[in-house]
Amino acid sequence: MTLDYRYPALSDLRARAKRRMPYFTWEYLDSGTGEELALRRSRESLDAVMLAPRALRGAPVPDLSCTVLGRQYARPFGVSPVGMTGLFWPKAERILAANAVRHNLPFGLSTVAAASPEDVADVVGDQGWFQLYPPESIDHNLDLLARAKAAGFHTLILTVDVPGPSRRERSRRSGLQTPPRITPRIALQAAMKPRWSLEILRHGMPRVRSLEKYVEKTGNGPHIGLGRHRAPDPEFFRIIRDAWDGPIVAKGVILPEDALMLRDLGCDAIWVSNHGGRQFDAAPGSAHALPGIRAALGPDFPVIYDGATASGLDVLRAIALGADMVMLGRAWLWGVAALGAKGADHVVHILTEDMKSAMVQMGISRPEEARALLWKP
Numbered sequence: 001m002t003l004d005y006r007y008p009a010l011s012d013l014r015a016r017a018k019r020r021m022p023y024f025t026w027e028y029l030d031s032g033t034g035e036e037l038a039l040r041r042s043r044e045s046l047d048a049v050m051l052a053p054r055a056l057r058g059a060p061v062p063d064l065s066c067t068v069l070g071r072q073y074a075r076p077f078g079v080s081p082v083g084m085t086g087l088f089w090p091k092a093e094r095i096l097a098a099n100a101v102r103h104n105l106p107f108g109l110s111t112v113a114a115a116s117p118e119d120v121a122d123v124v125g126d127q128g129w130f131q132l133y134p135p136e137s138i139d140h141n142l143d144l145l146a147r148a149k150a151a152g153f154h155t156l157i158l159t160v161d162v163p164g165p166s167r168r169e170r171s172r173r174s175g176l177q178t179p180p181r182i183t184p185r186i187a188l189q190a191a192m193k194p195r196w197s198l199e200i201l202r203h204g205m206p207r208v209r210s211l212e213k214y215v216e217k218t219g220n221g222p223h224i225g226l227g228r229h230r231a232p233d234p235e236f237f238r239i240i241r242d243a244w245d246g247p248i249v250a251k252g253v254i255l256p257e258d259a260l261m262l263r264d265l266g267c268d269a270i271w272v273s274n275h276g277g278r279q280f281d282a283a284p285g286s287a288h289a290l291p292g293i294r295a296a297l298g299p300d301f302p303v304i305y306d307g308a309t310a311s312g313l314d315v316l317r318a319i320a321l322g323a324d325m326v327m328l329g330r331a332w333l334w335g336v337a338a339l340g341a342k343g344a345d346h347v348v349h350i351l352t353e354d355m356k357s358a359m360v361q362m363g364i365s366r367p368e369e370a371r372a373l374l375w376k377p
């Protein structure tokens with residue numbers, strides 16, 4: 001049986017990933033903060049998007065290519081930065097970077113991933129977007145940016161929705177501590193998933209390799225990524241703007257006035273996101289926030305979206321609401337934890353085929369044509 005029959009939807013990969021990962025790693029990946037209302041709202045806000053299929057359009061040939069921030073990509077979707085990616089499946093960062101190169105998609109690497117920019121430099125090609133969680137010291141920020149640039153990353157993502165750590169209750173209940181510690185409970189959960197444990201033994205315990213160099217100097221802070229964390233403000237943004245000569249994307253924007261402020265400070269794109277529901281439980285769903293931000297910025301300013309995307313149809317829904325590019329966080333890890341590198345390919349396959357199928361139903365050949373077909377009851 002082909003993969004397409006065994007795992008026709010991303011939810012099938014999700015189910016297999018859950019079976020293969022230790023409980024604490026699953027809980028860390030899957031959970032939001034608080035009662036997980038913001039997480040649910042992102043799903044509900046996408047579910048609420050209806051698109052009207054058009055009649056008598058013949059059989060359109062879908063074209064999914066797109067240009068974002070001056071670069072052509074094969075599909076309007078890519079990889080959101082995810083911390084400790086290598087904890088969900090060893091070497092997940094390298095697998096996802098290589099996958100992004102194979103399929104010409106953008107690949108976001110988190111500051112607090114288990115791989116540093118140098119660790120993926122030989123596989124990331126021209127697809128790299130580096131996400132910055134600022135260390136406290138400006139010198140360390142500048143050094144980190146220079147390292148990302150030297151490793152081939154051309155686009156900078158500044159995450160603006162993490163002024164401080166959030167309470168991740170579900171993660172805590174699973175036994176996961178910050179910074180992570182191997183307690184008997186964690187060791188037992190790991191022992192129950194021998195394939196994952198063997199892979200971890202083979203490749204070594206995941207660590208926050210980008211920041212290790214600085215943590216030696218400043219000591220640990222309260223932030224998940226270890227090391228002391230700086231909460232970004234406009235002054236910090238100006239410093240980063242001066243230091244980075246490529247595009248800067250502000251990630252985690254919900255309010256239209258913040259989008260305008262960031263644009264005026266020199267941002268090149270706005271990334272609408274509620275951080276996968278992981279930071280603030282009263283936040284609206286990402287797709288609740290997207291139309292207002294698109295309206296404020298006008299039709300031409302680049303807008304990126306993430307939140308609860310779990311199908312090609314979801315990608316189209318976000319594009320219909322105004323996104324130019326849709327990034328996915330958890331879905332890539334479902335693929336990799338379920339099937340390794342083949343799983344990352346399969347995520348691309350499912351998203352692509354599902355987008356094409358939906359576009360044929362709608363009678364459109366370009367994703368942005370979905371904007372005219374938004375159903376407003």
Ligand SMILES: Cc1cc2nc3c(=O)[nH]c(=O)nc-3n(C[C@H](O)[C@H](O)[C@H](O)COP(=O)(O)O)c2cc1C
Pocket residue numbers: 028029030080081082083084110111112113131159251273274275276277278306307308309327328329330331
């Ligand atoms: C386990 C996990 C870790 C994350 N770590 C980061 C991070 O280090 N930096 C960041 O900007 N966003 C981080 N995010 C948020 C994602 O980039 C993205 O906004 C979110 O996952 C999108 O929702 P989705 O997973 O439903 O696609 C993380 C999300 C998850 C699930």
